[in-house]
Amino acid sequence: MTITDSWKIKDAFEIKSKDLLGRVGRLRTKSGSIETPCLFPVVHPTNQIVAPKEIREMGYEAVMTNAYLTRRAFGPDVKKGIHEILGFEGPVATDSGAYQILTYGDIEANQAEMIEFQERIGSDIAVILDIPTGLTANRRYAERTVEETVRRADQAIASIKGRETLWVGPIQGGIHLDLVAQCAEEMNSRHFTILALGSPTQVMEQYMYKELVQMILACKANIQSNRPLHLFGAGHPSMLALAVSLGCDLFDSASYALYARRNRYLTSSGTIRLEDIEYLPCSCSVCNNSSIKDLVDSPPQERMRKLSIHNLNVCLEEIRRIKQSIVEGRLWELVLQRVRSHPKLYESVNILWKYRSLFEGQSPISKKKGLFFFDYLDLDRPEVTRFRQYVVKRYSLPDESRVLILLPPPLTKPWGTDKNVKELLRSLDKPESYHVCFYKIPYGAVPIELSEVYPVAQTEISRHVDITTISDSAEALIEYMRHFKYNEVFLHVSDEVWDKKVVSKVRRLCREEHQKLVVSYQGQDVWGVKALQSLSALLKRRRTVTKKPK
Ligand SMILES: [Zn+2]
Structure with missing residues (x-):
C-alpha cells in the first residue's frame, strides 16, 4: 500500500x-x-x-x-x-x-x-x-x-x-x-x-x-x-x-x-503582562470569575492554569471571528485592524x-457585504485592483461617444438614475456622442454603465482620505483616459482636495494629448441647481461652437 x-x-x-x-x-x-x-x-x-x-x-x-x-x-x-x-x-x-x-x-x-x-x-x-x-x-x-x-x-x-x-x-x-x-x-x-x-x-x-x-x-x-x-x-x-x-x-x-508560564495575558491585539493589567478585557470563565488580585495571588501552578484557559479562549474567539469575517467578505478589514497591534x-x-x-486570482469576484475603504493600504484590496484593471482591459466604450463628461459621484445611488444625472443626460443634444464617467476614489474612472456593479456601488469611503490614496486614484483615472483617448473632456469639479487633484492631472493629460478640456468649477455645492445650470450652459456652448462651421 x-x-x-x-x-x-x-x-x-x-x-x-x-x-x-x-x-x-x-x-x-x-x-x-x-x-x-x-x-x-x-x-x-x-x-x-x-x-x-x-x-x-x-x-x-x-x-x-x-x-x-x-x-x-x-x-x-x-x-x-x-x-x-x-x-x-x-x-x-x-x-x-x-x-x-x-x-x-x-x-x-x-x-x-x-x-x-x-x-x-x-x-x-x-x-x-x-x-x-x-x-x-x-x-x-x-x-x-x-x-x-x-x-x-x-x-x-x-x-x-x-x-x-x-x-x-x-x-x-x-x-x-x-x-x-x-x-x-x-x-x-x-x-x-x-x-x-x-x-x-x-x-x-x-x-x-x-x-x-x-x-x-x-x-x-x-x-x-x-x-x-x-x-x-x-x-x-x-x-x-x-x-x-x-x-x-x-x-x-x-x-x-x-x-x-511567563504571566502573559493574550488579547487579539497583543500580549499584556499580568502585572500591568488593571481591568480584564475579556469575559471568559476565568476573567468573569477572578479579579486581577485573585490571579496575581494564586499559587504559580494555578495562575498558569488560569492564564492558559483564558489564552485558549481568546485564540478560539479569534478563530471564530476570522471565520465570520470570511463569510461576510470582511477579512481584509479584520486583518487591517489586527496588524495595527x-x-x-x-x-x-x-x-x-x-x-x-495571486489575491485577484483566488478571492471571490463578488460579495454580499459592502466594502469599507479607509486609507492607502486598502488600495491593495483585490476588489480595487480588479475593477481598475477591468475598465482598462475588458470594458469598451459605447460607439461614437467621443466627448467625455467627467462628474463627481452624484448625491444618490444608483448614480446612473440620480435625478440630476438624468436631467443632465436629457438636456444633451446628440446624447450618443457623449460619455458620462464618474471620478471616484479609489477606482479612478467609473463609466456610468458600470456604476451599479460590485464593488463600486457597495463602497463606503470616508470623506477625508490620505494624499497617497488621492494621488493613486487620480493616476488610475488618467490611465483610463489615456487608454480611451476621448476627443473632448468636460470636467465638473468642486473645490475639494480630490477634485483639485483631478483637475491638475486631467489638465496636464489633455495638454499632452492635445484634447480639448472645459472645466466647470463649482465650489462646494457641485450638485446644486446653479452648478448644474452652469455645466449645461458650457455643454450648450460647445454645441453652438461646433455647429458654427456648418
Ligand atoms: Zn478571559
Missing part, C-alpha cells in the same frame, strides 16, 4: 467560503471533521496544564501532540492509541520530532520508526520527519535542509502502510524564498493531503512578519489552491487573521501555555501589492 492509494484530497478537504486567500473549509479525518481555519492547541503527551478533555469542552475540535515525546514516554511498542493516552476523542495531530531537531540538533529515532509509530498510535494527522531550516542566513545549509526534506518525503511515502492517517508534507527553505518556492513545488507534486510551512516560529520570535508573509506567499504561489496549508508553530491571536488571509488553514501552537505586523501588509495577481 502506498500513500497514493489512500490519498484523496478532494474527499478530505472541502472549501465552503472564501475571502482573499483565506477560506472556511472542512477537513475530514478518521476521528471526525475539523472546520478550518483551525488552531490545534499543542499538549504534552503526559504533563498537561489544561487537560485535552477540557480543551475539547471549551470548543476546540482537535489537538496536537508530539509523537517523539510520546514514544520516549511510552516506548516504541506502546499498545494504547494516542486518543486513549490523551483522553481526547476528537482528531489528534502529531508532530514527528522536527521541532526537537531544531532545538537539540538531533533525535533518537529515524524516519521509518517515526512513521511506524504515528501509525501505531493512530494519529489522525501526522507529519513526516523533516529537517527544519529554521532562521538561518546560511544558504548552503538551507539548501541542504530542502534537499533532505524532499528526499525524506519520498522515503516516507514508500514506508507509509496505513490508509487512514492524513499525512503532512513539510515545506522548508526558511527565509530563502526561492528555496521555499522550490520545496513547495516539490511537495505539491507528492501525494500529501496537507502541506505545511515549516520554520516560522523563530521568524516570528524575531518579529520578522514581512519575511513570514513572503514565505507564506512563496509557498501559496506554488501549491494547488485546494490543498490545506498548515503553518507550523503559529498561534498568537494577533497574527491569525493575517495568516488566514494569506491562505493558511491550520495552525498549532503551545503559546497559550508558554505565555501563561504591532508596527512590524503593520509593515508586513505594505508588501502585499507585490502579490496582487
Whole structure:
C-alpha cells in the first residue's frame, strides 16, 4: 500500500467560503471533521496544564501532540492509541520530532520508526520527519535542509502502510524564498493531503512578519489552491487573521501555555503582562470569575492554569471571528485592524501589492457585504485592483461617444438614475456622442454603465482620505483616459482636495494629448441647481461652437 492509494484530497478537504486567500473549509479525518481555519492547541503527551478533555469542552475540535515525546514516554511498542493516552476523542495531530531537531540538533529515532509509530498510535494527522531550516542566513545549509526534506518525503511515502492517517508534507527553505518556492513545488507534486510551512516560529520570535508573509506567499504561489496549508508553530491571536488571509488553514501552537508560564495575558491585539493589567478585557470563565488580585495571588501552578484557559479562549474567539469575517467578505478589514497591534505586523501588509495577481486570482469576484475603504493600504484590496484593471482591459466604450463628461459621484445611488444625472443626460443634444464617467476614489474612472456593479456601488469611503490614496486614484483615472483617448473632456469639479487633484492631472493629460478640456468649477455645492445650470450652459456652448462651421 502506498500513500497514493489512500490519498484523496478532494474527499478530505472541502472549501465552503472564501475571502482573499483565506477560506472556511472542512477537513475530514478518521476521528471526525475539523472546520478550518483551525488552531490545534499543542499538549504534552503526559504533563498537561489544561487537560485535552477540557480543551475539547471549551470548543476546540482537535489537538496536537508530539509523537517523539510520546514514544520516549511510552516506548516504541506502546499498545494504547494516542486518543486513549490523551483522553481526547476528537482528531489528534502529531508532530514527528522536527521541532526537537531544531532545538537539540538531533533525535533518537529515524524516519521509518517515526512513521511506524504515528501509525501505531493512530494519529489522525501526522507529519513526516523533516529537517527544519529554521532562521538561518546560511544558504548552503538551507539548501541542504530542502534537499533532505524532499528526499525524506519520498522515503516516507514508500514506508507509509496505513490508509487512514492524513499525512503532512513539510515545506522548508526558511527565509530563502526561492528555496521555499522550490520545496513547495516539490511537495505539491507528492501525494500529501496537507502541506505545511515549516520554520516560522523563530521568524516570528524575531518579529520578522514581512519575511513570514513572503514565505507564506512563496509557498501559496506554488501549491494547488485546494490543498490545506498548515503553518507550523503559529498561534498568537494577533497574527491569525493575517495568516488566514494569506491562505493558511491550520495552525498549532503551545503559546497559550508558554505565555501563561511567563504571566502573559493574550488579547487579539497583543500580549499584556499580568502585572500591568488593571481591568480584564475579556469575559471568559476565568476573567468573569477572578479579579486581577485573585490571579496575581494564586499559587504559580494555578495562575498558569488560569492564564492558559483564558489564552485558549481568546485564540478560539479569534478563530471564530476570522471565520465570520470570511463569510461576510470582511477579512481584509479584520486583518487591517489586527496588524495595527504591532508596527512590524503593520509593515508586513505594505508588501502585499507585490502579490496582487495571486489575491485577484483566488478571492471571490463578488460579495454580499459592502466594502469599507479607509486609507492607502486598502488600495491593495483585490476588489480595487480588479475593477481598475477591468475598465482598462475588458470594458469598451459605447460607439461614437467621443466627448467625455467627467462628474463627481452624484448625491444618490444608483448614480446612473440620480435625478440630476438624468436631467443632465436629457438636456444633451446628440446624447450618443457623449460619455458620462464618474471620478471616484479609489477606482479612478467609473463609466456610468458600470456604476451599479460590485464593488463600486457597495463602497463606503470616508470623506477625508490620505494624499497617497488621492494621488493613486487620480493616476488610475488618467490611465483610463489615456487608454480611451476621448476627443473632448468636460470636467465638473468642486473645490475639494480630490477634485483639485483631478483637475491638475486631467489638465496636464489633455495638454499632452492635445484634447480639448472645459472645466466647470463649482465650489462646494457641485450638485446644486446653479452648478448644474452652469455645466449645461458650457455643454450648450460647445454645441453652438461646433455647429458654427456648418
Ligand atoms: Zn478571559
